[in-house]
Amino acid sequence: MPRRLGSSAAAAVATAAIVALAGSAAPAAAACGAGLSACGAACYSPATYSCVNGVLCPAGYSLCGDACYNPASYHCSGTALLQGAASGGNGAAATTSAAAAAATPATGSSAASGAYKVVDNFSGSTFFDGFSFFTAGDPTHGLVSYVDKTTAQNGGLIAAGNPTKISVDTTNVVTGGRPSVRLTSNKSYNAGTVFVVDLAHMPFGCGTWPAVWLVGPNWPAGGEIDIVEGVNVNTNNQMTLHTSPGCTVNTGAQSQSGTNLLTNCDATANGNSGCGVSDPSTASYGDGFNNAGGGVFAVEWTSSAIKIWRFARNAIPSDIAGGAAVSPSSWGTPVAHWPLGSTCPASFFSNMQIVVDDTFCGDWAGNVYGPGCTGGSGMAACNYLVANYPSRFTDAFWSINYIRTFSA
Ligand SMILES: *[C@@H]1O[C@H](CO)[C@@H](O)[C@H](O)[C@H]1NC(C)=O
Numbered sequence: 465m466p467r468r469l470g471s472s473a474a475a476a477v478a479t480a481a482i483v484a485l486a487g488s489a490a491p492a493a494a495a496c497g498a499g500l501s502a503c504g505a506a507c508y509s510p511a512t513y514s515c516v517n518g519v520l521c522p523a524g525y526s527l528c529g530d531a532c533y534n535p536a537s538y539h540c541s542g543t544a545l546l547q548g549a550a551s552g553g554n555g556a557a558a559t560t561s562a563a564a565a566a567a568t569p570a571t572g573s574s575a576a577s578g579a580y581k582v583v584d585n586f587s588g589s590t591f592f593d594g595f596s597f598f599t600a601g602d603p604t605h606g607l608v609s610y611v612d613k614t615t616a617q618n619g620g621l622i623a624a625g626n627p628t629k630i631s632v633d634t635t636n637v638v639t640g641g642r643p644s645v646r647l648t649s650n651k652s653y654n655a656g657t658v659f660v661v662d663l664a665h666m667p668f669g670c671g672t673w674p675a676v677w678l679v680g681p682n683w684p685a686g687g688e689i690d691i692v693e694g695v696n697v698n699t700n701n702q703m704t705l706h707t708s709p710g711c712t713v714n715t716g717a718q719s720q721s722g723t724n725l726l727t728n729c730d731a732t733a734n735g736n737s738g739c740g741v742s743d744p745s746t747a748s749y750g751d752g753f754n755n756a757g758g759g760v761f762a763v764e765w766t767s768s769a770i771k772i773w774r775f776a777r778n779a780i781p782s783d784i785a786g787g788a789a790v791s792p793s794s795w796g797t798p799v800a801h802w803p804l805g806s807t808c809p810a811s812f813f814s815n816m817q818i819v820v821d822d823t824f825c826g827d828w829a830g831n832v833y834g835p836g837c838t839g840g841s842g843m844a845a846c847n848y849l850v851a852n853y854p855s856r857f858t859d860a861f862w863s864i865n866y867i868r869t870f871s872a
């Protein structure tokens with residue numbers, strides 16, 4: 465049975481045509497009736513479908529492994545369906561929900577079990593295509609001026625490539641805020657997704673507050689998952705959830721190598737500290753991470769848990785390095801593990817977008833500014849440094865090999 469149709473409406477039409485001929489040998493075209501053609505054992509209307517290697521796909525679509533796809537929006541690498549037309553480069557482009565639906569194998573197709581297949585590959589020359597540039601005031605009250613794409617390009621703050629570099633202004637004394645970039649993925653994601661972020665370098669230094677994170681709508685209603693985050697001259701990465709009231713960590717069900725900080729994830733409690741987990745390795749953040757050549761962070765989000773792994777550059781699992789499909793169950797104990805369910809409803813996380821940013825001072829870096837940094841302590845000292853010493857921020861850049869998403 466053809467089962468690779470991309471939309472339920474198309475599938476219904478095709479199924480009707482096929483049922484009439486079920487069990488018969490491949491019919492001659494004439495047996496299909498006026499205006500219909502044969503595709504294997506199925507009859508179809510060429511106005512609506514095309515027959516690709518014996519498989520019915522919507523007209524104009526091509527076949528990639530098990531999936532029909534629209535070549536205007538996707539391309540096929542081996543059997544992996546990647547976003548972006550083949551001529552569009554590396555396939556980082558985001559897409560419409562209609563095209564996304566067309567790329568989804570229909571029910572009954574032979575998706576790999578236990579593995580997640582690549583969906584988005586944000587990398588190379590098209591890295592920024594799937595992201596929007598956030599230009600509003602920093603919700604965390606940093607001394608930052610988030611610039612739009614044109615301004616970032618003209619100011620030399622962004623350069624897509626291998627790797628993609630995202631910097632902050634390192635030349636100007638400022639009053640309003642230091643120019644920086646905050647990206648938000650156009651697409652949003654739900655449970656059943658793996659996110660992999662390969663960083664060659666992350667922003668570091670006094671006054672900085674970089675993060676790679678996921679956030680749902682109407683914060684904190686849609687939840688927040690902080691994957692890479694820290695401030696100033698921190699040495700250890702902190703991974704944190706922030707949620708609506710009613711989510712605490714089921715510590716008895718955790719299996720992780722990291723250390724719990726607070727265990728109430730409620731964003732309205734404890735000054736929005738959330739439920740954090742500290743990575744025990746000083747190669748997980750800032751200078752230590754950068755000097756080790758960076759590494760890979762991977763998040764598996766299912767309806768039963770959120771897990772984060774970090775891999776050193778020389779210990780990246782082969783499925784992650786390959787990039788077409790990943791099996792988190794083969795990665796060993798995660799550094800952070802938040803069970804979802806009885807103490808923290810899975811419904812507290814939904815429609816999450818990927819965010820990459822680097823702000824300055826503000827609610828976290830400013831409040832704890834001091835140790836290891838110059839000019840005193842606290843918010844005012846932090847802001848003074850950020851406003852007046854642009855050359856202190858030459859290490860405050862992201863160097864991103866890729867960000868990939870995978871779907872079950
Ligand atoms: C992502 O959204 C921005 C607008 O915020 C838009 O300029 C860009 O074209 C979108 N990217 C894609 C691939 O649709």
Ligand SMILES: *[C@@H]1O[C@H](CO)[C@@H](O)[C@H](O)[C@H]1NC(C)=O
Binds near residue numbers: 541589788
């Ligand atoms: C992602 O895109 C890069 C080009 O920027 C390419 O080299 C790589 O093979 C792609 N990976 C996957 C899994 O599609």
